[in-house]
Amino acid sequence: DAKTTQPTSMDCAEGRAANLPCNHSTISGNEYVYWYRQIHSQGPQYIIHGLKNNETNEMASLIITEDRKSSTLILPHATLRDTAVYYCIVRVADQAGTALIFGKGTTLSVSS
Amino acid sequence: GAVVSQHPSWVICKSGTSVKIECRSLDFQATTMFWYRQFPKQSLMLMATSNEGSKATYEQGVEKDKFLINHASLTLSTLTVTSAHPEDSSFYICSARPTYNEQFFGPGTRLTVL
Numbered sequence: 147d148a149k150t151t152q153p154t155s156m157d158c159a160e161g162r163a164a165n166l167p168c169n170h171s172t173i174s175g176n177e178y179v180y181w182y183r184q185i186h187s188q189g190p191q192y193i194i195h196g197l198k199n200n201e202t203n204e205m206a207s208l209i210i211t212e213d214r215k216s217s218t219l220i221l222p223h224a225t226l227r228d229t230a231v232y233y234c235i236v237r238v239a240d241q242a243g244t245a246l247i248f249g250k251g252t253t254l255s256v257s258s
Numbered sequence: 259g260a261v262v263s264q265h266p267s268w269v270i271c272k273s274g275t276s277v278k279i280e281c282r283s284l285d286f287q288a289t290t291m292f293w294y295r296q297f298p299k300q301s302l303m304l305m306a307t308s309n310e311g312s313k314a315t316y317e318q319g320v321e322k323d324k325f326l327i328n329h330a331s332l333t334l335s336t337l338t339v340t341s342a343h344p345e346d347s348s349f350y351i352c353s354a355r356p357t358y359n360e361q362f363f364g365p366g367t368r369l370t371v372l
Contacts, residue, residue, distance in 0.1 A: 189262075189351050189363035190302065233301075243309070245292040245353070246361050248302040 150234045155253040158228075164221040166252050168234030171215040178239045179210060180246070181219045183230040190233065190248075193219065197239075224256045260286050260356045264364035271342055272372055279337045279367045281352030287332035288354035292361075293325075296349040308335040342371040 151169040158164040170179065180195040194201055194208045196217075201208040207220040221228055233251040237244070261284040271277050281291055289310045294302040306327055307315040314327035324346075326338040339346055347370050353363040 184302075187349070187366070187368070189264075189353070189366045192360050192362060195360070231301075243290045243307065245294075245304050245307060247304060248294075250301050 150236055150249055152232075152234055152249065152252045154250070155255065158221075158224045158254060158256050160226060160256055160258045161223055164224040164228065164254055164256070166219040166221075166232050166234075166254065167216065168219070169216045170234070170236045173214050173236050174238075176238050177236050179208065179214075179217050180235045180237065181206070181208065182233045182235065182246070182248075183228075184233070184251075185227075185230040193232075195239075224254075226256050226258065228254065229256045230254060260284075260354070260360070260362045262352065262354055262362050262364040264350075264352055264367050266367060267365060268368040268370075270370045270372065273343050274341055276338055276340045277342055277369060279339075279350055279352075279369075281335045281337070281354075281364055283333045283354045283356070286354075286356035288335075288356065289332060291329060291335040291352055291354045293327065293335075293337050294351045294353070296351060296366075302351060305337075339369065342369070344371045347371045 178195050178197050181193040182190040184190045194206050196208045210217045231251040231253050263282045265280045291308040293305045295305050296302045305320045308327045308329040310329045316322045329335040349366050351366045355361045
């Protein structure tokens with residue numbers, strides 16, 4: 147699986163959009179970009195994933211650059227409850243028996 | 259999304275005892291489940307892949323005789339920490355994949371060995 151690079155930490159004001167970047171310059175054509183988050187002392191939570199088109203769901207939007215070498219997770223209106231560690235993971239989607247491998251992620255702190 | 263549960267949510271035990279942690283997929287069947295361990299201020303580390311009806315596959319450096327994994331049904335995997343010691347104190351998290359795309363995680367079990 148391709149390696150990802152994320153900033154160690156970010157701050158965001160409550161109510162503002164949080165834009166979390168991820169670099170994955172060695173991504174292969176069949177690898178998806180996944181985002182998970184982990185709130186303190188809880189299991190990771192799935193947020194969104196995409197291949198090359200931008201994706202949106204009730205939690206967030208995922209913007210993937212045209213060359214697919216980087217992406218941005220957008221939380222449109224961050225709340226205090228969005229304070230968590232956010233993980234960007236790149237992997238092939240059809241590896242049913244293969245686990246997600248986590249990097250260090252970005253610690254997002256949302257403040258009022 | 260799919261729901262994965264773990265029991266217990268936390269456990270305190272004496273050094274030398276064994277502790278069993280259960281992981282259940284509540285609304286789907288999972289032929290494969292995964293066990294992770296997380297130390298304070300660190301990321302999740304994959305320990306092993308649990309396969310229903312067969313032996314688990316352990317990651318390098320994880321002692322298979324110390325961390326016993328049993329995946330006896332399509333909805334239940336158990337992790338037993340045998341002869342636990344204080345250095346085994348950690349946050350243990352299981353997960354499962356109902357589809358090819360998404361992997362869901364349990365809430366975790368906090369193990370403290372005194």
